[in-house]
Amino acid sequence: MSIQALLTEYGDKYLQALLTTWRLTAVSFAAAFLIGIVITVLRVCPVRPLRLFGDFYVQIFRNIPGAALLILLVYALPYLQIVFPYDVCVMIATILIPSAFCSEHLMSGMNTISPGQIEAARALGLTFFQMIRRIIIPQALRSTVLPMTNLLVATMLTTSLASQVPMRPHDLTGIVSYINTRAAGGVTAFVISAVLYCATALVIGRVGSLIDRKVRILR
Amino acid sequence: MSQTDIPVIELKNVNKHFGDLHVLQDISLRVKKGEVVVIIGPSGSGKSTLCRTINRLETIDSGEILIEGEPVPQEGKKLAELRSRIGMVFQSFNLFAHMSILDNVTLAPVDVLKKSRKEAQAEAMVLLERVGVADQAYKVPDQLSGGQQQRAAIARALAMHPKAMLFDEPTSALDPEMIGEVLNVMTELASEGMTMLIVTHEMNFARQVADRVIFMDGGKIVEENTPEEFFEHPASERAQNFLSTIRDH
Amino acid sequence: MTNGSIRDMLYETPGPKARKRIRCFTVLAILLLAGLLALVIRQFAVTGQFAEKYWSFFTRVTTWRFLGEGLLTTLKAALTGSAIAFALGFLLMRGKIRRNRVLNAVSTALIEFTRGVPTLLFIYFFFLVVPKTGWKPSAFWKITLPCAISACGVVAEALRSGVNAVPKGQTEAALSLGLTETRLFYKVIFPQAFRFVIPSLIAELVIVLKDTTFAYIVTCADLMQNAKVLISNYDAMLSVYLVVAVIYILINYILNKISDRLALKLRRTQAEVKKA
Numbered sequence: 001m002s003i004q005a006l007l008t009e010y011g012d013k014y015l016q017a018l019l020t021t022w023r024l025t026a027v028s029f030a031a032a033f034l035i036g037i038v039i040t041v042l043r044v045c046p047v048r049p050l051r052l053f054g055d056f057y058v059q060i061f062r063n064i065p066g067a068a069l070l071i072l073l074v075y076a077l078p079y080l081q082i083v084f085p086y087d088v089c090v091m092i093a094t095i096l097i098p099s100a101f102c103s104e105h106l107m108s109g110m111n112t113i114s115p116g117q118i119e120a121a122r123a124l125g126l127t128f129f130q131m132i133r134r135i136i137i138p139q140a141l142r143s144t145v146l147p148m149t150n151l152l153v154a155t156m157l158t159t160s161l162a163s164q165v166p167m168r169p170h171d172l173t174g175i176v177s178y179i180n181t182r183a184a185g186g187v188t189a190f191v192i193s194a195v196l197y198c199a200t201a202l203v204i205g206r207v208g209s210l211i212d213r214k215v216r217i218l219r
Numbered sequence: 220m221s222q223t224d225i226p227v228i229e230l231k232n233v234n235k236h237f238g239d240l241h242v243l244q245d246i247s248l249r250v251k252k253g254e255v256v257v258i259i260g261p262s263g264s265g266k267s268t269l270c271r272t273i274n275r276l277e278t279i280d281s282g283e284i285l286i287e288g289e290p291v292p293q294e295g296k297k298l299a300e301l302r303s304r305i306g307m308v309f310q311s312f313n314l315f316a317h318m319s320i321l322d323n324v325t326l327a328p329v330d331v332l333k334k335s336r337k338e339a340q341a342e343a344m345v346l347l348e349r350v351g352v353a354d355q356a357y358k359v360p361d362q363l364s365g366g367q368q369q370r371a372a373i374a375r376a377l378a379m380h381p382k383a384m385l386f387d388e389p390t391s392a393l394d395p396e397m398i399g400e401v402l403n404v405m406t407e408l409a410s411e412g413m414t415m416l417i418v419t420h421e422m423n424f425a426r427q428v429a430d431r432v433i434f435m436d437g438g439k440i441v442e443e444n445t446p447e448e449f450f451e452h453p454a455s456e457r458a459q460n461f462l463s464t465i466r467d468h
Numbered sequence: 469m470t471n472g473s474i475r476d477m478l479y480e481t482p483g484p485k486a487r488k489r490i491r492c493f494t495v496l497a498i499l500l501l502a503g504l505l506a507l508v509i510r511q512f513a514v515t516g517q518f519a520e521k522y523w524s525f526f527t528r529v530t531t532w533r534f535l536g537e538g539l540l541t542t543l544k545a546a547l548t549g550s551a552i553a554f555a556l557g558f559l560l561m562r563g564k565i566r567r568n569r570v571l572n573a574v575s576t577a578l579i580e581f582t583r584g585v586p587t588l589l590f591i592y593f594f595f596l597v598v599p600k601t602g603w604k605p606s607a608f609w610k611i612t613l614p615c616a617i618s619a620c621g622v623v624a625e626a627l628r629s630g631v632n633a634v635p636k637g638q639t640e641a642a643l644s645l646g647l648t649e650t651r652l653f654y655k656v657i658f659p660q661a662f663r664f665v666i667p668s669l670i671a672e673l674v675i676v677l678k679d680t681t682f683a684y685i686v687t688c689a690d691l692m693q694n695a696k697v698l699i700s701n702y703d704a705m706l707s708v709y710l711v712v713a714v715i716y717i718l719i720n721y722i723l724n725k726i727s728d729r730l731a732l733k734l735r736r737t738q739a740e741v742k743k744a
Contacts, residue, residue, distance in 0.1 A: 049498050068713045076705050076709045113316075116311050118474070118477050120313035120314070122276065124375070125331045126299065130331075136474075156586075173589050180592075184600075197584050199584075201583065
């Protein structure tokens with residue numbers, strides 16, 4: 001099928017799919033970021049069991065394959081009488097997995113701060129929270145702009161998991177198999193989706209670089 | 220006892236272990252108001268650790284540390300308040316990398332002493348002028364040389380109007396040609412009557428500026444004397460060995 | 469002293485009041501976590517998931533052998549995919565750093581393409597479109613190739629940053645010794661660049677391995693597929709999928725740990741070289 005034909009027939013479906021992917025990505029990333037912050041706070045707090053829990057959480061969700069997690073949520077959990085609708089299952093997977101990576105990035109961001117600055121802040125009489133607010137957070141956030149940009153793109157790629165469950169509307173990956181079972185979409189159907197994914201990734205990357213350049217601390 | 224008789228800093232029988240290592244052994248010393256006390260000794264003698272216990276960056280196992288007669292608080296707001304009264308200058312400067320020099324100096328006066336930004340900035344510029352880096356005020360630390368950074372760090376500590384200043388090997392991380400500019404600032408501070416406790420390897424500086432020299436080795440205070448006496452007639456064998464190795468360079 | 473990482477330095481040695489507070493919270497935390505665990509176990513018990521029929525077949529060797537075969541295929545796919553990704557990534561990297569403008573543009577475009585498209589899309593491509601072109605790869609290749617293609621862009625960028633990390637002095641020294649540019653690259657620069665990027669390559673291996681779990685789409689008999697067979701045999705979905713998930717997590721965990729340790733060693737030796 002030619003591009004013209006494909007677009008006239010499925011153009012609006014593609015648009016819907018694009019918006020679906022964007023929506024999933026944005027919501028998942030926002031939630032993953034918040035959870036990532038909470039987990040990071042747990043991992044650095046002085047209460048050992050909470051630290052261990054945070055580390056454990058990160059190791060589970062950065063190492064589990066997305067497909068395995070999704071299958072557990074969709075097919076295995078009902079046996080424990082916990083049934084989530086399909087889109088919730090996908091969201092759980094697309095939120096939990098990036099949240100683990102988010103915490104890793106935040107930890108690395110914190111580690112770019114030389115420990116001496118903490119001592120200097122203490123020696124000046126800053127309280128713990130003043131130190132966190134004025135010294136740690138500003139520097140950690142600035143160093144994580146690029147990793148977080150990459151994480152946003154990775155989250156978008158993870159949302160392709162939505163194609164594995166009967167979710168409506170389709171995401172950009174699901175739409176391709178939908179089209180290919182109805183028409184001989186061929187390579188064109190793929191290319192359109194691929195280009196849309198790529199374009200989004202490039203824009204995200206560009207914006208991320210710009211922000212990074214603005215806030216980066218001279219090193 | 221009048222106000223000037225209470226030592227600004229006093230350590231009584233302070234002991235500290237790092238695991239099995241007895242890094243501070245029964246340390247007792249006093250620093251009076253306006254005194255400049257210099258601690259020298261070989262590496263591993265515990266002199267840096269000693270300096271850092273005074274504002275509780277390091278904890279102690281036993282003994283007492285008193286600032287102006289009051290024991291150092293163990294935690295919380297009181298500890299922060301005490302630390303704001305004691306200035307500290309570090310070997311690796313430790314300026315806040317994401318802030319300009321001016322912001323580095325005004326951060327604590329604004330957040331801790333609750334001064335207005337205007338007031339803090341005006342005072343900060345005066346201090347930066349005094350240490351000779353006023354023209355660098357709007358740059359970030361990475362843009363300054365080591366000597367400039369350390370002088371800015373001294374200004375940052377001075378902005379809190381401390382009762383005493385601790386210096387933990389302030390010139391050890393500097394290239395040789397920049398050591399002088401920092402020592403000059405410290406010498407001036409001393410002549411203005413600041414109470415100072417300095418850990419250093421700079422022997423000439425110690426000779427000229429110190430009121431008292433303390434020699435530490437293996438966690439103990441081995442000798443304590445005036446600079447003239449110590450450098451001309453070191454009493455202990457360890458001090459003699461140490462000084463001869465320094466001289467040979 | 470000032471040598472610890474931020475994580476250790478964030479909280480200073482607590483005073484007596486703080487110590488009490490921490491102890492209190494520690495107890496609370498343990499109770500909370502134990503409570504959560506108890507809830508999970510209770511749910512398992514209530515729904516009868518602890519029943520023998522769901523777990524007893526795990527004591528049989530045949531079960532593990534079957535899973536092992538699946539795991540072997542998974543590992544084969546992951547390693548083959550990574551190797552192909554490395555080869556492709558190497559070519560792309562060379563294309564990007566050479567001085568030919570056209571080559572640069574094409575390589576960059578390909579790199580960005582493979583990095584911006586999800587692996588699932590590539591897998592569907594190989595599953596739905598490729599057979600229609602007449603080329604009919606086996607199920608193994610239908611999962612391995614898309615995973616390789618998806619990863620080669622990242623590998624290319626990793627290799628490029630490795631090459632950039634080699635000190636410029638090396639190039640100058642080699643050139644002054646009379647080596648040609650190509651010789652210089654293969655004998656001097658690339659070996660060093662490679663050592664720098666080994667940790668990221670191992671991390672990429674983990675990603676490829678995770679991608680191979682979609683092998684069920686192309687009906688390749690990997691660990692997931694074999695798990696499905698077990699499930700239909702013993703009607704034990706939860707237990708089998710849990711065990712399989714744990715296996716994946718363990719393997720990836722070990723690989724990531726190796727990568728982290730290598731990265732740490734590398735940073736240490738680099739710091740020493742810098743000092744000298």
